[in-house]
Amino acid sequence: MSHQKDPNPGPGPETEPGRAEELEQEVARESGAPAGPEKADDTADRLAHALQQTMSHRWTVAVGAILLAVLVGSVMIAFTDERVTAAAGYFFARPADTFVALGDAIGGAYSALFRGAVFNPRADGFAAQIRPLTETFNYATPLIAAGLGVALAFRAGLLNIGGQGQMLIAAAAAGWVGFGVTGLPVGVHTLLAVVAGVAGGAVWAGIAGVLKARTGAHEVIVTIMLNWIAFYLVAYFLATPGLLQAPGSANPKTPPTPESAQLPELLGERYNLHWGFVLALGAVVFVWWLLNRSSQGFAFRAVGENPRAARVAGIDVPWTTVKVMLVAGGLVGIAGATQVLGQVTTGFGGDIDAGIGFDAITVALLGGSNPWGVLAAGILFGAFKAGGTAMQASEGVPNDIVLVVQSLIVLFIAAPPLVRAIFRLPDPERRRRPRKARKIKEEAA
Amino acid sequence: MSAAVEAQGTPGTPPSDTEKRHRVHVGWKAANGLIIVGALFALLLVAVPRDGVTRFALSRGADALQIPLLEIPAMPLAWGCLVVLALIAAYSVVRTLANRRTSVWAIAAFGAVFLVGFLAWAGAGSSGTLSIVSLLSGSLLGAVPLVYGSLSGVIGERSGVINIAIEGQMLAAAFTAAVAGSITGSPFAGVLAAVLAGMLVALVLALFTVTHRVNQIIVGVVLNVLVLGLTSFFYSQVLVPNAATLNSAPRFGSWTVPLLNDIPVIGPVLFDQAPLIYLMYLVVAGVWFALYRTRWGLRLRAVGEHPKAADTVGINVERTRYLALLIGGACAGLGGAFYTTVAVDQFGLNMTAGAGFIALAAMIFGKWDPVRAAMAGLLFGFASNLQNVLSVVGSPVPSQFMLMVPYVVTLFAVAGLVGRSRPPAANGQPYVKG
Incomplete structure (x- = not known):
């Protein structure tokens, strides 16, 4: 590197080579902007640059990851499909049969997934055709809410694995207010039940927060233990008459949620979609505001980034930990409440959490722990859930393949270099140096 | 750092001051x-x-x-x-x-x-009657996957890689042990396949966390879901239709150790078990020896505490972590093999049912030490077996509360007795050379 040709005299001759190069680039960028005679070249350069930006952008990687995951899913479907296996038995005699069977199996499965999740052209009329999309939003509701709870804790440096327990306690609280309290007007009853659910989730997560803050117990182990404790506690409530068990029944199941406590249908009787989805959307906006626009959220993030620095800056780290867990648990509590008040209104058992507490972790990870990302990831996974159920019913492909595809998506998105390597996408870290800068260097030389 | 060194470093200060500074305050x-x-x-x-x-x-x-x-x-x-x-x-x-x-x-x-x-x-x-022998031997059996799983965690985390994928490693191992055992008709083949499956999951974990430096917790959580999805899918698509040929695994009988077996109470508990349990005694001791008494163990712990320092003295950080994860995966594989070669003779949906997470808890409870983690695993096994024994005598406590006991005990133990457990310093941090 040529030190004496450094256009910036500031740092003196002792400048490191790398630094000099940076300065050269900076100068080139500044002087290159209004370059007149090289306009055409400039446009081409910009186009190339824009293309490169798009190709290496996070969303391209995301699309690549989804493609890869779907591909793996296809292979799994193909390998276990009976007709494909049968046709492959005489592959060399009639290879076309194998490919037809492959296409049928894979195409059938994914088109069933699409019909179950987004749009069903086989139904009568647009209103019925679009129904799967509302189902997707319905499945997405608890995923978004619980995903936000995990994401918020994650931003504050806490791994909330306790979604299951928080949802169970929230569901128990909301359910108890639902059928235990009577005589309230429609809106008030629902509101009270939702608040009870949020409080239940907050308390259960708050225990983990207090234990972490007061004794330094690791939140992963504490939340896992609280999951099991909540599971057995709710199982006890469900099996005990007078608590949650339906009167006159011996099954560990609650009575149905009364009409007055249910979340009303959002789009009329025709669809199952209820106001819980709006609640989840509201939670997204709330978390966005909390994290990006409030001083409290700043404290949360500061503790997550560097607790030592946060303490030096005057933030009460233990108390912030408790607050983070309270809010996170409240968000997960929304998921528990909407399950009881909107999704499963015929009475619930010990499996009311439906694995959402753990799904929420993948949702939060896929969403990059950012509220809007969580919204998108929640809807995507909701679509997988809605479509997976339809796929299992119509094509006989086990619903579990959705788990595989989901986890592969998150895994691939988490490792962009891998996806880039497979699709030969350019790496944003190693961006081509702008041509202008090279030209200036040549001139200088 | 000893008090003597401190005192030498500051000759002016009176010794009483140093003593005061080093006095340990014992909490209540x-x-x-x-x-x-x-x-x-x-x-x-x-x-x-x-x-x-x-x-x-x-x-x-x-x-x-x-x-x-x-x-x-x-x-x-x-x-x-x-x-x-x-x-x-x-x-x-x-x-x-x-x-x-x-x-x-x-x-x-x-x-x-x-x-x-x-x-x-x-x-x-x-x-x-309360049978003490069945209480204890049931505890030991229940603890086997927890002990193996916690060893997997200990080895991985001592090298600086958080291993949340224990659950996935064990589930994959249980699945392959059932299939391999059914095909070959030998439980030994099942165990071998299980070890390989555990190592395969560990290899994926290593690939993403060590080579690609992805957040270790993310990869662990996701791998658990992936393995759950894969095993459930192939279980319902392949194992259920071919249950007789692919999912009826042979089980180990119990190998009785002569003489030792005749010791009252302890004999039948410890020395009348399947070979995987005897292997467990050896593996716990072996891991302890390897970690604390060999050059390899010293290097592994150095990588987990201060990878840069280890790198500076010529230890290959990435290779050490790969190897640690693979050995850990083999341990978790043995734990998974327990389900389908000792406990029952067929694979069932999600049959580990959270044992990997309890193994993780045992590892933290045991403060990242193989012997203590194994003890914690035994404690959890005991607590979860207590309910089985009490149901025989018709205990007045609702069964749900008895089943809750191990988790409450852990919670109290972690919060009260163990307190601030300190993981290896570089745990969870990918190492970037240079």
């Missing part, structure tokens, strides 16, 4: 914990007194040395236990006042006496 956690547990037990005895005798059986029908059934009046025994508990708690208070730690043995004795008292109370007036 242990003493308070003992007092609370003792008080709760006393409350239980006063609130719900139970009459009758409790029968303890110390030997099995087939044992060479028969010990007569112990029939002890329940309440006197329970109150006697409470007195002993009070004495131990008082000892703990005295120790704490003198600024000395309560010894682990005292706490262990407290736990044992509490248990005897509780069993006496729970079994009072029942016609059934």
Whole structure:
């Protein structure tokens, strides 16, 4: 590197080579902007640059990851499909049969997934055709809410694995207010039940927060233990008459949620979609505001980034930990409440959490722990859930393949270099140096 | 750093000052914990007194040395236990006042006496007998996957990689052990396949966390979901239609160790088991030896505490972590093999059911030490087996609360007794050379 040709005299001759190069680039960028005679070249350069930006952008990687995951899913479907296996038995005699069977199996499965999740052209009329999309939003509701709870804790440096327990306690609280309290007007009853659910989730997560803050117990182990404790506690409530068990029944199941406590249908009787989805959307906006626009959220993030620095800056780290867990648990509590008040209104058992507490972790990870990302990831996974159920019913492909595809998506998105390597996408870290800068260097030389 | 070095470094300061700085302040956690547990037990005895005798059986029908059934009046025994508990708690208070730690043995004795008292109370007036042998051997069996799993965690995390994928490793291992065992007809082939499956999951974990430096917790959580999805999918698509050929695995019989087996109580518990259990004793000791007494272990711990320093002296950080994860995966594979070569003869949906997470808890409870983690695993196994034994005598406690006990105990232990457990310094941090 040529030190004496450094256009910036500031740092003196002792400048490191790398630094000099940076300065050269900076100068080139500044002087290159209004370059007149090289306009055409400039446009081409910009186009190339824009293309490169798009190709290496996070969303391209995301699309690549989804493609890869779907591909793996296809292979799994193909390998276990009976007709494909049968046709492959005489592959060399009639290879076309194998490919037809492959296409049928894979195409059938994914088109069933699409019909179950987004749009069903086989139904009568647009209103019925679009129904799967509302189902997707319905499945997405608890995923978004619980995903936000995990994401918020994650931003504050806490791994909330306790979604299951928080949802169970929230569901128990909301359910108890639902059928235990009577005589309230429609809106008030629902509101009270939702608040009870949020409080239940907050308390259960708050225990983990207090234990972490007061004794330094690791939140992963504490939340896992609280999951099991909540599971057995709710199982006890469900099996005990007078608590949650339906009167006159011996099954560990609650009575149905009364009409007055249910979340009303959002789009009329025709669809199952209820106001819980709006609640989840509201939670997204709330978390966005909390994290990006409030001083409290700043404290949360500061503790997550560097607790030592946060303490030096005057933030009460233990108390912030408790607050983070309270809010996170409240968000997960929304998921528990909407399950009881909107999704499963015929009475619930010990499996009311439906694995959402753990799904929420993948949702939060896929969403990059950012509220809007969580919204998108929640809807995507909701679509997988809605479509997976339809796929299992119509094509006989086990619903579990959705788990595989989901986890592969998150895994691939988490490792962009891998996806880039497979699709030969350019790496944003190693961006081509702008041509202008090279030209200036040549001139200088 | 010793006090002497400190004093040398600052010659001007009087020695008393240094001493003061190094005096350990002993907290009240242990003493308070003992007092609370003792008080709760006393409350239980006063609130719900139970009459009758409790029968303890110390030997099995087939044992060479028969010990007569112990029939002890329940309440006197329970109150006697409470007195002993009070004495131990008082000892703990005295120790704490003198600024000395309560010894682990005292706490262990407290736990044992509490248990005897509780069993006496729970079994009072029942016609059934409390079989101590089946209580202990059931605990040991329940603990096997937890111990193997926690070893997987210990080895991985000592090298600086958080291993949340223990659950996935064990589930994959249980699946392959069932399939390989069914095909070959040999449980040994099943164990071998299980070890390979555990290592395969570990390899994926290593690829993403060590090579691609993805957040280790993310990869672990996601791998668990991935393995759950894969095994469930292939279970319902492949294993269920071909259950006779692919999912009816041979099981290990129990190998009786001659002579040792005849020791009363302990003999049938420890020395009349399947080979995987004997292997467990060896693996725990082996991991301890490898970690603390070999060059490899020293290097592995160095990589987990300060990878840069280790790199500077020429230790290959990435290779060490890969190797540690693979060995850990093999351990978890053995734990997974337990399900389908010892416990039952076929794979079932999600059959590990969270054992990997409890193994993780055992590892943290055991402060990242193989022997302590194994002890914690045994404790969890015991606590979860207690319910099975109590259901025989018809315990007055709702079964859900008994099933909850291990988790509550862990919670108290982690919060109160263990306190701030310190993971390896570089745990969870990918290493970027340079």
